[in-house]
Amino acid sequence: MNPFAMKRLFLTVTTLCLCGTLFAQITPEDFEVLKAFYEATGGKSWKNNSGWDFKHSTAEDVEVYNAEEGTGWFGINEIRNNRVSKLELPDNGLQGELPAVVYELDGLRTLNLSGNNLSGSLSPEVGRLKLMSSFILSDNRLTGEIPAELVSMGREAKTSKPRADGKGGNEIKVLLNKNRLTGEIPANIGDMTLLGKPAKSISLDLSYNQLTGEIPASVAKLTALTSFKAAGNHLSGKVPEALESLPSLKYLRLEKNDFSDSVPRK
8 A cells, every 4th residue: 555545544544533422322221311301400490502303313313422513412521331410510500309210321421410409409319420530519509418428439530640741641620519418528528439549630519518526537548639628518627637738739719617626727
């Protein structure tokens, strides 16, 4: 084969590979979950439900959303191995209870449903989301306790630190702030594997809920954590001394609680 033909073949294969990241069918199971999720959260009334057409679509028709072209399924921003891996629908008018069926999308790496009107509670099934690295449910109306199974979420997530030039790297986020969560912070939160994985930044935000009890001593294990926020709750007792001296911690917000000692801040 002459060099010109080889170059054309290379370009063709490369184009097909790139297109594969934009246009990819998903499993029938994920398709049915999306349908149930859409119906449970008032999909017909979303601010943007472009592409979410279950009357004329099948699992083979699901495409990653292309903002420039306005094509694909709005909010589905990545598909890997025929699984939905990024579902991002912030401030999009979702309502009703957070459907338990969403935990069946266990290929998810990113879930962002912030700024909606979702109620209900977090299910222990959250522990099924083993690949999750960005879990954002802030600014909703979620109630109930944070399940201990949250600690299992993201245990198999693939993450990385920035390169030597400072570029790249993951931002790990567990953001549950501005809800109505009650009960205590899980005692074993320090054993959450996700919060210790290599990344550019690691954030845990539980602020402005109705959490009670003390900050668990296990937070001393979260040596890779860069941001911890739990302001605006009803937390009490003493702030663990180890929390202030976590080596990577840059942001610490604990004000507006009921602690018995002074509140540190970074």
